[in-house]
Amino acid sequence: MVVYAVLILNKAGGLIYQRDFNPGLQKISANDYLIIAGTFHGVHAITSQISPTNDTGSSGLEVLESEHFVMRCFQTLTGIKFLIFAEPRQPNLDVVVRRVYELYADYVMKNPFYQIEMPIRSEGFDRHLAAYIKPQA
């Protein structure tokens, strides 16, 4: 299981966390990541609007596939988006994204020195995320 990168977007679509774990994506400037995050936030909302089935509260984009990667997007009920980029045909991305959310709930939400909606600079979160993602590579 190779995870290339993890991105976290706040409710307004602002990029609050970005980290590469394994080579697989292009080297992209931080500014470009900001643009990608912003656009994706808009696109995500529209994907639920164009749903042909008439279910109310249809969810937005959840999985995006390309030739070289698969991206799992998990949006929490509070509007936070977790984007996990991994090698294609990656089986258990749902488990991975849920675990990342738990680590976020523990090491970011419970850190008194983290300000809500701001970029994440919690050393504890980095350490535990790397410990969780790295060995699987």
Add this chain to the structure above:
Amino acid sequence: MASTTRARLGEEVWKSRTDKINAELVTLTYGSVVAQLCKDLDGDYAEVNKQLDKMGYNIGLRLIEDFLAKSNMQQKCANFRDTADVISKVGFKMFLNIIPTIANWSSDNKQFSLLLDENPLADFVELPDDGKAQGELWYSNMLCGVIRGALEMVQMQVDVHFVSDILRGHDTTEMRITLIRYIDDEMPQDDE
């Protein structure tokens, strides 16, 4: 979603997905926070209530993420009654290991009460007998803020306040929760 499934979920999350610690540590730490507030605000209990509520609100904004992550709830509550079940049988169970009874539903299903027959925050507590505290201080007011903050993060604006407290000599500890409105999601500007 039947309330029995909510009860089972609460039980299961408490058993298998919650790290546990000594309850008295939380009780005494909460006590030291309230005491510090009473000292800082030199006995202005109305202000202490407000500050406790504000601190609770700050906690609620964060606690909701922990709640959603651990309880793995994917869908929003179907209606306010379901929300009441989730708060009592999953939320309270998961964090404070108690299940308050839900009571006194208003006819329009917009108001209900939570009766805390057990309140771990208020163990060993006796309000100061300065003649004011028992009339003005809501000792566990932080809980109101927590619920208000948490629900606001899932697009529900509510008012939460205590109506009675055993510490004040009442027979029950009762919190009144009122749904003010559902906050609709902010839509991103349609830049397509």
Add this chain to the structure above:
Amino acid sequence: MVVYSFFIFDRHCECIYIRQWLESTSTPAPAQPLSRPVTASSATTTATSTAEKPTSGNKLSMAEQAKLVFGVIFSLRNMVKKLCGPDDSFLCFRTGHYKLHYYETITSLRFVMLTDIRTENLKLSLHQIYVNLYVEYVVKNPLSPVEHAGGEGVNNEMFELGIDGFVRTIQ
């Protein structure tokens, strides 16, 4: 496997073909094909001559839907290109309710198909539609103009039949 709708966008980012199948019926009874073409990029949504039949399921008119669909695939395509470089291409995305398949030719013709979420990747199918149907019946059709501004000449008889037949096979 249910197919909901099918779009073709040309290199000018215009929607030159829309086809929708009513979701309720299992066999894809042909929906009201768009008799007057709709341009995705045109600011005003040109009212189609036939009564504006709201597409099954949501209130967006076909014109609006085409515009939104194009907006989505255009952004995602650029995002993938930026993330992975020019040789990568966007294949499909899935939400909780539908899956959107995408195929782009070298000539920037874009084929989009919306299906239910269980459908496997349709890149090959869209490619076959391009090769066996679009090229055969539209490009090689002497009557149809070279460029299909506004979808002109795309919804000819043979192409429509081909699409129906094809959808039934992958049903």
Add this chain to the structure above:
Amino acid sequence: MNRDPSPFRPTSTASTATSPTPKYANLTASTNIRYSLTRKSIYDRHLNRTKTSELSKSAFAFLFGEMVQYAQKKVYGVQDLEKKLNLHGYAVGQRFLELLLWRDGRTAKRETRILGILQFISHQMYRAIFQKQADTLEKVRENEDEYMISDNDPIVNTYISVPKEMSQLNCGAFIAGIIEAVLDGHCFPAKVTAHTAPNDMWPGRTVFLIKFEPEVLEREALRVGS
């Protein structure tokens, strides 16, 4: 640093309680604390009722985090913040000491030696509060009056990441306050401070440095001498 003996200082002014409505019962004439007739007051409930009851660690983490943020708004600089946390810990430590000694009942031994009290803290006390023993108890070789208790992963710090500009801060000052209260309670007055001492296994490892007052050493010398 005035350590207020009890946070609830009854004000001396005569209380002008509203005349208690009939449904309240007063325990004694002197106090106007009201208790409902039906509900038992805290004096009727057994002290051991919550001895083994548990709460979620998250609840404590959020409460503690908010306490840190509240304290942070009121202070300038790391030392003041640690002092505030120490005060909070002290209040908690005082109560835990009473509770635990009461619970030991007849078996409670009055510690008279420095080593005795430090072992009590790092074993029984630590286990009662944090459900695990402290990891090490050592004496500082260089100076006589200093000892160290270490905890590889203090629960107060589990979720806390201190920003670089406050790298000196260790929220374990709260636990240092608890230890200080227990020491003072046993007449071993001392200053306790928390210091981050990570090793490769435990990045969050914290050492509580205990510096005894001179009179404690004198007493110890007398006791050892006799």
